[in-house]
Amino acid sequence: MEKFKENRTRIIIIAIVAILVIALYRHEQNYRRPVNVVDQQVQGDNFIVTLDGPGSCYLGQEINRDPALWAKSDENNVCTLPLKEYKTNLYIRNAEGFECGVIEGLELSYIESIRITSGDVYLAINGNEKLSYETEYKGTVNEEVLLKSEDENIATIDENNVIHGVGAGETKITASFGEKSDSINVLVTDLIVKAPREFDVYKPYLGCGYYSKEENDLLDEILASRIEKAGLHTRAGVVEAARFLALEFPYRINYFIENGRIASYVNRYADGEGRYYHVGLYLDPSRFDNLDQDMIYGGPGCWGCAINEFSKNRMSRNGLDCSGFVAWAILNGGFDCRDLGAGIAQDWPDLTDLGEKKILSEELKEDRLRVGDLLSGPYGGTVYEGGHIAIVAGSDKNGYIYVAEELGYADAWGYFIEKYDHSSLLRHFFYRVDMEEYYGGADGNLTDFWIEEE
Numbered sequence: 001m002e003k004f005k006e007n008r009t010r011i012i013i014i015a016i017v018a019i020l021v022i023a024l025y026r027h028e029q030n031y032r033r034p035v036n037v038v039d040q041q042v043q044g045d046n047f048i049v050t051l052d053g054p055g056s057c058y059l060g061q062e063i064n065r066d067p068a069l070w071a072k073s074d075e076n077n078v079c080t081l082p083l084k085e086y087k088t089n090l091y092i093r094n095a096e097g098f099e100c101g102v103i104e105g106l107e108l109s110y111i112e113s114i115r116i117t118s119g120d121v122y123l124a125i126n127g128n129e130k131l132s133y134e135t136e137y138k139g140t141v142n143e144e145v146l147l148k149s150e151d152e153n154i155a156t157i158d159e160n161n162v163i164h165g166v167g168a169g170e171t172k173i174t175a176s177f178g179e180k181s182d183s184i185n186v187l188v189t190d191l192i193v194k195a196p197r198e199f200d201v202y203k204p205y206l207g208c209g210y211y212s213k214e215e216n217d218l219l220d221e222i223l224a225s226r227i228e229k230a231g232l233h234t235r236a237g238v239v240e241a242a243r244f245l246a247l248e249f250p251y252r253i254n255y256f257i258e259n260g261r262i263a264s265y266v267n268r269y270a271d272g273e274g275r276y277y278h279v280g281l282y283l284d285p286s287r288f289d290n291l292d293q294d295m296i297y298g299g300p301g302c303w304g305c306a307i308n309e310f311s312k313n314r315m316s317r318n319g320l321d322c323s324g325f326v327a328w329a330i331l332n333g334g335f336d337c338r339d340l341g342a343g344i345a346q347d348w349p350d351l352t353d354l355g356e357k358k359i360l361s362e363e364l365k366e367d368r369l370r371v372g373d374l375l376s377g378p379y380g381g382t383v384y385e386g387g388h389i390a391i392v393a394g395s396d397k398n399g400y401i402y403v404a405e406e407l408g409y410a411d412a413w414g415y416f417i418e419k420y421d422h423s424s425l426l427r428h429f430f431y432r433v434d435m436e437e438y439y440g441g442a443d444g445n446l447t448d449f450w451i452e453e454e
Helices: 002-031 213-230 235-248 285-290 322-332 360-365 422-428
Strands: 037-043 046-051 055-060 078-082 087-094 099-107 110-116 121-124 128-130 133-138 145-149 155-157 162-165 169-177 180-189 306-309 314-317 356-359 374-377 388-395 401-409 412-420 431-434
Touching: 037 087, 046 055, 046 087, 055 078, 110 169, 110 180, 121 128, 121 162, 121 213, 133 169, 145 155, 155 169, 162 180, 213 235, 213 285, 235 322, 235 388, 235 401, 235 412, 322 388, 322 401, 356 360, 360 422, 360 431, 374 422, 401 422, 412 422
Parallel strands: 121 180
Antiparallel strands: 037 046, 046 078, 055 087, 087 099, 110 133, 128 162, 145 169, 155 162, 169 180, 306 314, 356 431, 374 388, 374 431, 388 401, 401 412
């Protein structure tokens, strides 16, 4: 009996040991059960890995054993891993945490971003502007950038990435690159005109009260956008201000003999009367709030509105004189030159003091005339005294120079961009004012030629 009991105990122990061994074996088998990758692909910002069983995945150049950093598979045995590196390794674990292997040397091609760099766009009806963008991606990407207008009755975009203004209104242009996209606003308006290839000599004069505050605000916004794209605080920004007023603004600003200046070397001070030394356009009475109320001499009156022109003792449409225009363009381009006059003077500063005066005839021989430089001429004085000031606004491939200037004589009254050949330029101007140091060598997105070929 005792022997039977001993045998039974031995059998039970053997059975228990056997069960434990089998359990341990099965546990070890389960622990080491491999899982394999059956599919892998990039989707947007993620790397999608499909396994043949439950498990977890890690993407990196070196393994990290912190479980919190591993992506567990979902009910479909899919791991979703954020993309971080182009060249990397894929590490796999089964559901028990056993490391099942690594796929080394993966090169994952994926799109990171697309960004429209040209910013919001303001167009005249029939106007156009090229859209520019930047893309970032890793590896080899076969996706193309797709450009689309939200409303083609307002604006379209062609295969050369040029946006065309069709009708007044506001829409969006979207650039898509794979699953990434970026959009800009496009405003098409009849408050501006498409820049002509030559100055429109038949452009009408601005009358009084043509614009509301909202329209003045929008025109200021468009002007600021043009200057920003050309380069605020650059030579190009100053030139863009001059070009905008002459080309895209649909009216000619009247010549008005100044009633005074904000900063003057004489005892006559005025603000906004023949000069408007402020950022933006002077088209609505809301702009009176910008004026120095202690310097109202004969107005106030917006551009195009009649006020007393005291030096002539007559009522005239308010506008700008030559130095008032040049000072306005420089200020709007991002430089505070002060409200200076045009005449070359020894005892007080003037616009020719902003740079070095150089004899124009000699400069033309050496081809040193640059867009954005100033020109000083004898109108109202001798060649040495100046009296007239203007900005070089462009040049063309035929050697013509285009000069932005406010003129005040019978057959040229108001704001123009005049086209000169070398001989006619020398009849009107004596000095080039070299503005390189004044602009700090910053050219911005300068276009030297008048209007580029379409």
